[in-house]
């Protein structure tokens with residue numbers, strides 16, 4: 001055998017392994033300093049070296065940097081500003097097969113060394129399409145495990161990855177309100193007044209402020225501080241809003257999406273250009289088809305809203321009869337509420353031996369007639385709850401009583417006033433959380449509302465009537481979104497959380513509870529599905545649950561625009577062909 005043939009044969013396993021598996025930090029294939037220096041010369045900002053957000057507290061617990069970490073820990077906008085932070089810190093950690101957890105806890109008293117966990121090790125602070133093209137080409141050339149991160153809100157940890165290379169879109173903040181917008185390639189007659197173009201890093205609080213300054217309203221998400229990204233994962237996974245029953249989901253309101261695909265091409269996708277890709281981007285999921293650089297949404301003239309507030313509690317950790325009746329009635333009228341345009345959130349949360357039942361809904365009050373009908377429906381419900389609460393004390397048994405703190409509707413002059421009053425401050429993140437969810441079909445709610453309510457009452461969580469109404473008026477084939485959304489009346493979510501330092505066995509026990517609860521939700525309507533953005537990491541059949549009958553078409557479109565599968569995320573399109581860590585093809 002010749003020497004050159006021997007060298008070739010010896011090299012074979014290395015070559016096939018490299019092609020089958022992603023290159024991670026620490027592997028021999030990881031780019032060297034001069035290759036990173038070359039990349040650095042092609043992008044506008046110095047390369048990022050992300051670290052877990054608590055890191056400053058391990059350098060000096062008394063430093064001002066550590067004090068800033070402690071203050072910011074539960075603040076969504078602070079977290080979004082950190083290159084190495086996810087909104088749920090558990091996704092910054094990494095659990096080895098032997099149960100050891102690599103983490104960097106804010107609780108330094110646990111005396112666990114600060115480690116990198118799943119935080120990406122190096123990356124590009126993208127400020128332009130050119131930066132993203134350079135970063136994508138670099139990741140593709142070196143076969144790197146790529147993470148695309150915007151705000152880090154992802155509930156399945158899809159915006160980081162152990163040993164990964166990061167593209168951080170957070171600082172792409174341009175906002176343009178277009179007096180008249182015509183999508184690229186569309187006839188001049190197709191134009192939209194005051195459509196708004198958001199670069200990839202714009203967050204909802206920034207988008208809402210800009211739209212409001214032009215007297216316009218956007219269909220968008222809510223979180224304390226408006227920290228969720230307006231042009232990243234939220235949109236690509238579907239994007240629900242309290243306004244969705246009136247105006248549809250994010251994917252129903254986007255006119256154009258610009259992106260960089262895995263060969264570094266910059267494409268503008270809309271109904272006229274790359275319509276297949278535009279279809280897939282509307283619901284096929286973040287981090288899957290390319291890196292979005294900007295999106296353009298339609299807007300609506302500002303309008304007044306009616307808001308509904310309900311707050312009730314009992315001194316018990318499981319629902320009593322009156323509370324169950326109040327909740328069951330709310331489930332029963334949910335299809336009617338969403339038909340009338342009501343959207344929002346109902347939370348069931350146990351705390352210190354009490355159980356809290358809180359609802360926050362809104363409806364646009366553009367026309368007095370529609371507002372009057374919607375107000376009448378909600379106020380009739382509140383009258384029913386008030387009567388239940390009043391009667392609940394009659395037995396004299398404190399366990400039967402429902403304390404009603406609020407049950408009223410009130411007008412706000414504009415949608416933005418409602419948003420600014422309730423969502424500009426507050427802390428909602430910074431906790432170790434995993435969730436599970438399911439989309440409840442309208443026909444199941446209508447035919448079996450008692451069983452639905454009974455099941456939901458066993459699972460602390462959130463019922464979100466952010467479907468139905470206008471969401472159901474869009475054909476399921478119009479976008480790549482899971483068709484289950486179009487038949488749904490509500491999206492229901494449960495979750496588990498744990499303290500830092502919990503062992504893997506303790507965490508796995510909670511995960512088992514989460515899996516059981518999600519299975520109960522799934523059992524209500526197995527033919528339905530779940531919302532890709534707020535869901536369980538343990539769906540038994542993710543392709544069915546998140547994409548339903550659209551999966552095959554989404555996979556085919558991905559093969560066209562990402563033939564090298566550079567963009568793979570947990571439970572996303574194509575992920576079933578990879579191992580659990582998304583490092584090697586099966």
Ligand SMILES: Cc1cc2nc3c(=O)[nH]c(=O)nc-3n(C[C@H](O)[C@H](O)[C@H](O)COP(=O)(O)OP(=O)(O)OC[C@H]3O[C@@H](n4cnc5c(N)ncnc54)[C@H](O)[C@@H]3O)c2cc1C
Nearest residue numbers: 150151152153154158221222229232233234240286287292
């Ligand atoms: C506190 C909180 C409140 C929420 N409220 C809502 C709500 O009201 N409505 C709702 O529908 N959802 C809501 N969500 C869920 C939210 O939609 C998802 O977490 C979503 O993935 C966030 O997208 P992001 O871009 O901000 O986050 P990231 O975690 O940065 O990204 C999420 C996913 O999108 C990908 N991605 C991000 N940017 C891009 C890009 N430019 N191009 C390609 N891929 C990209 C990432 O790779 C990742 O896979 C909420 C979540 C939290 C934690």
